[in-house]
Amino acid sequence: MTTPSPTASLSSGPVAPPVERAAFLLDFDGTLVDIAPTPASVKLEPGLTDTLLRLRDLCGGALAIVTGRPIEQIDHFLPGIPTAVAGEHGLTLRRSLDGAEEPVTAAPLPRDWIDEAHTLIGRHPDTSVEHKKAGLVLHYRACPEAEEPFRHAIETWLSGQDVFEIHPSKMAWEIRLAGIHKGKAVEALMAQPPFAGRVPFFVGDDVTDRDGISAARALGGMGYLIPDDFPTAHAFRSWLAHYVETA
Structure with missing residues (x-):
């Protein structure tokens, strides 16, 4: 070589x-x-x-x-x-x-966010929620029209707090710990x-x-x-x- x-x-x-x-x-x-x-x-x-x-x-x-x-x-x-x-x-x-x-030392995701996430995907066929240790992801690859409702919901949940952040991904919105x-x-x-x-x-x-x-x-x-x-x-x-x- x-x-x-x-x-x-x-x-x-x-x-x-x-x-x-x-x-x-x-x-x-x-x-x-x-x-x-x-x-x-x-x-x-x-x-x-x-x-x-x-x-x-x-x-x-x-x-x-x-x-x-x-x-x-x-x-x-x-x-x-x-x-x-x-x-x-x-x-x-x-x-x-x-x-x-x-x-990992992480703040738990509020239970009401998790419940509302499951309610959201129930309203939008072919979407899903992915759970993580300190966050979740709302996937809408097969349902693009869910993008804005998902984003709006997450931004509403995150309003007034600085522990979690919203992050865009490919056909998904993610909540994860700040930083x-x-x-x-x-x-x-x-x-x-x-x-x-x-x-x-x-x-x-x-x-x-x-x-x-x-x-x-x-x-x-x-x-x-x-x-x-x-x-x-x-x-x-x-x-x-x-x-x-x-x-």
């Missing part, structure tokens, strides 16, 4: 650090898998598991998934693959394959082995990933957004497979 340059430019797509110097921090939905009608219905593209396992080995274990999903959902779809997982935009963190999920974002998750992961001392490489697809991109760049690394830097999630996965094959 030839001696790598400071960054590796592949046949198409952005540059990346040499794999022996890189730390990979990757979003899940819309990046490693295509967006699906429901969170449970996503499918792994053939070959992705092998690509991620080889990537993890090549980069000395510096592979993390940084996601809005709970950690246990990543374990379901990618069992035993990422070294670390930052779940719920960094609210929860597990730093190693054999490590425990770090305890929680993927940028802080990237910083926390990069502060400890096997990530510390490496060049962070973050890829995501949504507005919630912009904080991760900014943090990776601030730490001297690279951050890319689909479709700005890769036209599609499939294009990124093809790029990643080529990166691994030629490392």
